[in-house]
Every structure is written in structure tokens, then in C-alpha cells.
Amino acid sequence: MFDMDMPWWEFVARGAAVYLFLLVMMRITGKRTVGQFTPFDLLIVMLLSEAVSNSMTGGDNSLPGGLIIAATLFALNVAIAFASAHSRKIADIVDGTPVLLGRDGKIFDKVVKQCRVSEGDVEQALREADCPLHKMKCAFLEADGKITILQNPQ
Numbered sequence: 001m002f003d004m005d006m007p008w009w010e011f012v013a014r015g016a017a018v019y020l021f022l023l024v025m026m027r028i029t030g031k032r033t034v035g036q037f038t039p040f041d042l043l044i045v046m047l048l049s050e051a052v053s054n055s056m057t058g059g060d061n062s063l064p065g066g067l068i069i070a071a072t073l074f075a076l077n078v079a080i081a082f083a084s085a086h087s088r089k090i091a092d093i094v095d096g097t098p099v100l101l102g103r104d105g106k107i108f109d110k111v112v113k114q115c116r117v118s119e120g121d122v123e124q125a126l127r128e129a130d131c132p133l134h135k136m137k138c139a140f141l142e143a144d145g146k147i148t149i150l151q152n153p154q
Contacts, residue, residue, distance in 0.1 A: 005060040014056045015072035022048070023080075027096065035109055095143045102139040104152075115141050125149050 004011075042099055056069050084091040102108050109121055125147035126133060138150045 003084065004062045004065045006027050006065070008064075010058065011056070011060075011068040012072045014058060015069040016076060018048050018052045018056050019073055022052070023094070027094075065150055077113070089106050098143060098148075099141045100138060101141050101147065102136060103133045105136050117141060119146070121147060 008009055022040060036093070037126055057065055078089075082127050083129055097110060101112055101115070101117065101122065107119075112119070112122060122139065125139065126136065129149035129151065131149050131151045135151050137152045140148045142149075
């Protein structure tokens with residue numbers, strides 16, 4: 001239970017590599033993946049955790065190995081949060097930036113498709129903002145995956 005099959009630093013390296021890989025994959029998959037979890041997305045998260053488990057432990061089932069990996073993941077999370085809070089550039093890389101989906105009552109179809117946002121999601125955001133399309137000033141896909149609608153004041 002307490003005998004590790006690998007040196008401690010290998011657990012740290014494996015945990016860091018998997019964490020950074022998954023962070024990059026989440027950024028590549030887009031804002032909507034993070035912003036709205038469907039049952040399919042939950043299934044993917046559960047399967048991902050199982051898929052990367054062995055790559056982090058390298059077959060080691062010891063208690064210290066698991067605790068080292070957990071501490072590594074928490075430390076990386078805190079470090080990236082700290083770096084994001086102190087650097088706008090890092091925050092933009094990690095969290096992303098808002099994307100303009102439409103302006104002055106016109107939705108930019110090409111941008112919406114590039115962001116993998118459905119037409120229904122934009123329509124739903126307009127309804128939630130109680131804003132008919134012709135009164136829309138701007139529509140943004142926020143970094144967290146939500147769609148924000150700004151209305152013309154008229």
C-alpha cells in the first residue's frame with residue numbers, strides 16, 4: 001500500500017503532463033463545450049478521467065503515488081489560477097476571450113458556425129434576454145460558454 005513503483009518526481013511529471021494536455025484539449029474543443037454540459041459531455045468527462053488514470057499512475061496503485069498526483073493537480077490548478085489573475089495574457093490563453101456573434105440585429109453565421117454554436121442557442125439567449133433580434137445591439141459568446149445579449153436602449 002505504501003511502496004511506490006516509481007520515484008516521486010515521475011508521478012509529478014505524469015500528473016503535470018496529463019493536466020496540461022487536458023487543458024489544451026479543453027481550449028481546442030471550444031467555449032460551448034465548457035459552458036453547457038449535456039449528458040453526453042458528462043459521459044465524456046467520466047470516460048476521460050478513466051482514460052488518463054493509468055497514464056498518471058503508470059500502473060502504480062500505492063497510496064503515496066495517488067496522493068502525489070492529487071497534490072500535483074491541485075498545485076497546478078492553483079498556479080495557473082494565480083498566473084491568470086496576475087497576467088491578462090495568460091488569462092486570455094487559459095480562459096479565452098469573448099467572441100462577437102452578432103451586431104445591430106444581424107447574427108454573423110460564419111462566426112457562429114466556427115464557434116460551434118447552434119442557431120437555437122442564439123435564439124434561446126435572445127429569448128432569455130427578452131430581446132427581439134431587431135433590437136439586439138451585440139451578441140457575445142463569453143469565455144465561459146454563455147451567450148450574452150446587449151439590447152439597443154430604444
